[in-house]
Amino acid sequence: MVTVKMLKPYYIKTDHEYVRIVLAYQYFSVVIRDKDYQFIPIEANEIRINRKTQKVENVEAKFAFQNGKDVVYLTMAKLITLPDFLQQLHSIASTYYINEAQESSKEQNIESAIIIEELEKLNVKRLIxxxxxxxxxAAFYQLTKYLSNH
Structure with a gap:
């Protein structure tokens, strides 16, 4: 039986699509057959989660764990079957997820900015x-110069 003893990110990187949880020594450990195994970064060293779907994307990744001279490899596919792993993972990454409300808010902000820009241009044309x-x-030249720059 495998259980997660500790899961802490060394650091977290985000981009538009993914949350990348980078792991290092002493930040990730598991218990296998009542023995503690520490993560060692000789294979994979990051967990990649899709920010929209909240699913782990690099399920093929293989993580190495060491206890003395004994090294055990666990795949991400195996780790995501462990409820305590998923719980800790999502508690780390949850603040980086993109929900639908944020997406629609961004789209509304973009639409609003476009409308405001168009209204400003119309207003400048009326002032011309x-x-x-x-x-x-003087006002004519100043306004036409403003309009051509924007």
Whole structure:
């Protein structure tokens, strides 16, 4: 029987798609047949989780654990079958997950920014028309220069 004794990230990297939990000595240990085994980074050393689906992506990764001269290899596929491993893993990565509310909020912010930019351009065009009506040459040149730069 395998149980996770400790799982702490050495550090966490994120990008648009993944949370990468990088492991190092003394940060990850398991208990196998009542013996403590420490993680050693001779094979895989990171856990890659999809930020949207919250699933571990590198299931083919093989992790090495050592107790004295005895080295045991566990695949990610084996580790994710352990409830305590998944629980600790998701508690580490959960703050980095992207939920649907965040996605829709980002999309709304982008749409709002586009609408505001378009309204600003329309407003500048109206001010240019006003400057022409009032024969305000300085305002006309200033507004047309502003419009061409934006």
């Amino acid at each position: 028309d006003k400057a022409l009506d009032e024969h305000d040459e």
